[in-house]
Amino acid sequence: xxxxxxxxxxxxxxxxxxxxxxxxxxxxxxxxxxxxxxxxxxxxxxxxxxxxxxxxxxxxxxxxxxxxxxxxxxxxxxxxxxxxxxxxxxxxxxxxxxxxxxxxxxxxxxxxxxxxxxxxxxxxxxxxxxxxxxxxxxxxxxxxxxxxxxxxxxxxxxx
Numbered sequence: 001x002x003x004x005x006x007x008x009x010x011x012x013x014x015x016x017x018x019x020x021x022x023x024x025x026x027x028x029x030x031x032x033x034x035x036x037x038x039x040x041x042x043x044x045x046x047x048x049x050x051x052x053x054x055x056x057x058x059x060x061x062x063x064x065x066x067x068x069x070x071x072x073x074x075x076x077x078x079x080x081x082x083x084x085x086x087x088x089x090x091x092x093x094x095x096x097x098x099x100x101x102x103x104x105x106x107x108x109x110x111x112x113x114x115x116x117x118x119x120x121x122x123x124x125x126x127x128x129x130x131x132x133x134x135x136x137x138x139x140x141x142x143x144x145x146x147x148x149x150x151x152x153x154x155x156x157x158x159x
Contacts, residue, residue: 001014001015001016001017001022001148001149001150001153002014002015002016002017002019002153002154002155002156003015003149003153003154003155003156004155004156004158005027005029005135005155005156005157005158006158007029007034007043007045007129007157007158007159008158008159010026010027010028010029010126010127010128010129011024011025011026011027012024012025012026012027012117012135012137012145014145014148014149022148023144023145025126025137025138025141025145026126026127026137026138026141027117027126027127027135027136027137028120028124028125028126028127028128028129028130028131028135028136028137029043029129029131029135029136030042030043030129030131030132030133030134031129031130031131031132032129032132032133033129034157034159036102036103036108036110037107037108038107038108038109038112038113040133041132041133042133043115043131043133043134043135043157044095044097044103044108044110044113044115044133044157045103045157045158045159046097046098046099046102046103046156046157047097047098047099047103047154047155047156048095048096048097048098048103048110048154048155048156048157049095049096049098049151049152049153049154049155050093050094050095050096050117050149050150050151050152050153050155051094051095051096051111051151052092052093052094052151053091053092053093053094053146053149053150053151054067054091054092054093054094055069055090055091055092055146056091056146058090058091059073060089060090060119060139060140060143061073061074061075061089061090061119061139062074062089062090063078063087063088063089064088064089064092064118065088067092067094067114074087074089074121076121076123079121079123086131086132087120087121087124088116088118088119088120088134089118089119089120089121089139090118090119090139090142090143091118091119091142091143091146092116092117092118093116093117093118093142093145093146093149094111094114094115094116095110095111095115095116095117095155096110096111097109097110097111098154113133114134115133115134115135116134116135117134117135117137117142117145117155118134118135118136118137118142119136119137119138119139119142119143120136120137120138120139122138122139124136126138135157
């Protein structure tokens with residue numbers, strides 16, 4: 001399997017080993033655009049891999065903070081009570097850069113920037129930028145994607 005993410009199209013494509021399209025999903029990348037620098041809140045470009053899969057067995061809409069389930073299940077009421085939280089829901093695919101000096105190491109390290117593919121509230125609009133660096137995807141699509149990929153899966157993020 002392989003994942004291609006187009007920032008321009010706001011789309012994630014899942015391909016099999018023969019480069020045939022398995023499925024595509026609408027996503028939401030950073031509202032600040034693309035960039036590699038730590039603290040930029042931008043979505044990093046380039047070749048990555050899925051370093052870790054987090055959340056197996058958790059219910060849909062499980063809330064994660066620092067990659068750990070909080071015990072909360074997201075509801076619109078919870079969202080209303082905490083309007084400034086950056087909701088990381090359901091599952092996490094933690095990305096690690098593969099290009100030293102570009103998205104790996106130093107102040108451009110994707111993994112140290114905690115860049116994920118993760119679920120978000122159903123009210124979050126997909127197909128347009130809105131995150132603070134991560135790749136947001138609907139919970140239903142993430143559950144499907146999560147079961148189809150493994151650690152080590154290549155993720156290419158292009159403009």
